[in-house]
Amino acid sequence: MFSIIFTWVIVAWGAIACIYMLRCAWTRFPKRDVDADDVIPFLYPVDISLAESILDPATEFECRWRLEPRRFREAQRKRMRLYLELTRRMAHNARVLVEYADAEKNSRDPRRVNVAAAVQEKAIGVRLYSLLTGIKLRFWLLLRADVLNSKPVLAHLRTTGDIDGLETYGALKTAAAAAFNKLPPDAIDSLTRNL
Amino acid sequence: MNLLLRYVPLGLLALLLLVLIRRRAYRVCPCFFVYTAYGVAAGVARLMVRLSILLNARDYAVTYWVTEGGYDLLGILVMYEVLRTVLGSLTRDWRARLVFPAVLCGALGLSLARAHAIPVHFSSHLASEIMIGEIAVRFVQVFVFAGLVTLVPVLGFKWRQYPFGVAMGFGLYATIALLTTTAFSDFGTRFTFLWSVVSLVAYSLAVLIWIWFFSVPQKEQTPSSELSAPSPGDLKQYKDALRRMR
Numbered sequence A: 001m002f003s004i005i006f007t008w009v010i011v012a013w014g015a016i017a018c019i020y021m022l023r024c025a026w027t028r029f030p031k032r033d034v035d036a037d038d039v040i041p042f043l044y045p046v047d048i049s050l051a052e053s054i055l056d057p058a059t060e061f062e063c064r065w066r067l068e069p070r071r072f073r074e075a076q077r078k079r080m081r082l083y084l085e086l087t088r089r090m091a092h093n094a095r096v097l098v099e100y101a102d103a104e105k106n107s108r109d110p111r112r113v114n115v116a117a118a119v120q121e122k123a124i125g126v127r128l129y130s131l132l133t134g135i136k137l138r139f140w141l142l143l144r145a146d147v148l149n150s151k152p153v154l155a156h157l158r159t160t161g162d163i164d165g166l167e168t169y170g171a172l173k174t175a176a177a178a179a180f181n182k183l184p185p186d187a188i189d190s191l192t193r194n195l
Numbered sequence B: 001m002n003l004l005l006r007y008v009p010l011g012l013l014a015l016l017l018l019v020l021i022r023r024r025a026y027r028v029c030p031c032f033f034v035y036t037a038y039g040v041a042a043g044v045a046r047l048m049v050r051l052s053i054l055l056n057a058r059d060y061a062v063t064y065w066v067t068e069g070g071y072d073l074l075g076i077l078v079m080y081e082v083l084r085t086v087l088g089s090l091t092r093d094w095r096a097r098l099v100f101p102a103v104l105c106g107a108l109g110l111s112l113a114r115a116h117a118i119p120v121h122f123s124s125h126l127a128s129e130i131m132i133g134e135i136a137v138r139f140v141q142v143f144v145f146a147g148l149v150t151l152v153p154v155l156g157f158k159w160r161q162y163p164f165g166v167a168m169g170f171g172l173y174a175t176i177a178l179l180t181t182t183a184f185s186d187f188g189t190r191f192t193f194l195w196s197v198v199s200l201v202a203y204s205l206a207v208l209i210w211i212w213f214f215s216v217p218q219k220e221q222t223p224s225s226e227l228s229a230p231s232p233g234d235l236k237q238y239k240d241a242l243r244r245m246r
Helices: A002-026 A048-055 A057-066 A069-104 A110-142 A154-158 A165-179 A185-194 B008-022 B030-051 B057-090 B094-117 B125-155 B162-187 B189-214 B232-245
Strands: none
Touching: A002 B094, A002 B125, A002 B162, A048 A057, A048 A069, A048 A154, A048 A165, A057 A069, A057 A154, A069 A110, A069 A154, A069 A165, A110 A154, A110 A165, A110 B057, A110 B125, A154 A165, A165 A185, B008 B030, B008 B189, B030 B057, B057 B094, B057 B125, B057 B162, B094 B125, B125 B162, B162 B189
16 A cells, blocks of 8 residues: 555656656747846845854854853854855855856857856755755754754854855855956946845 | 557667767767667567567567566666766765665665555566566656756756756656556556557657757856956956955
């Protein structure tokens, strides 16, 4: 019985995947032109210095040393929620840039295609990091890992799935700067503020 | 069923083999290339045995099941190649290497559980085992395909690339094959004709998908050396942009 139910579940999953791919193939035509106006206003600002401070082991050690255990757990949960929000923003920005890169890949200029490939590669890394970190953080927050388990160390979140999150996001920013370097200075300013 | 219609997939596979040779796909997907070449050879061998007046139905059955076993082994290898290509470009984490063995073990377990619940009835013991293996391979193909498709919206993967095309063809065929096999075993032998026709159409569709994917050259995924040598004007703009970002 169990195996039959599982078989039907897998068949349904496969059928949904087929329908999704059909939709992907269908929506390729007509191709939509995505330009800077479809990117810059849609980006959420990510405070990298804040992320650095959350992941800094020294800051965490100081909090642990300075606060009493209950207060430290509360502070740690706040820091977890804050970092979850930052990773969400990183993932969102990466998604916006992937869409831009997808459109750029149809360009006839090989340099633009290469720059778009670099943006897309880094964006996928950022999204994978955000996904894995998000799962870990939600798991910690949901199960109150700080109470049940030994205290979760946020500094360990810097590298997840062999991906250094902040370094990869930095590389994505660099790739995006290369992709948008033809924009007027005010647009570049908006991009730098929002990314 | 008409013998000509039965061998439509063989013609399409031969066309696919030509496309793969033209695109030099043996460099990108060597296992898939071997699978296609094997598919053509196996199809020709089955046709020869069927048309030969010296050989009987038993010889055809032996040829059929032996070649079917080969299809299963190569199907597994192709799925391994697809997963290794996609996950290898994504992460170097050692746990990524455990994904395929886990999928394989899960599929094999599920196929054995299914065979226990609905026993496969064949005169030959070897044929029954090949059938169980075949269902396990279909499970692996659906797992890998549906898993990769799930990564498209989650990670923003570009789906128009060769490994996705290979997984999509196998995924479509395996989904339909599992669906018809389950319906066949659940609802009885009145599905025999439908089962054979649907399988044939699904496999032909899968081969058409592969031809479609391999008919265009794959775009470069990694940035080339051109990026490292921009013009002085570009370099200045690029530096300004980076300076503003920091």
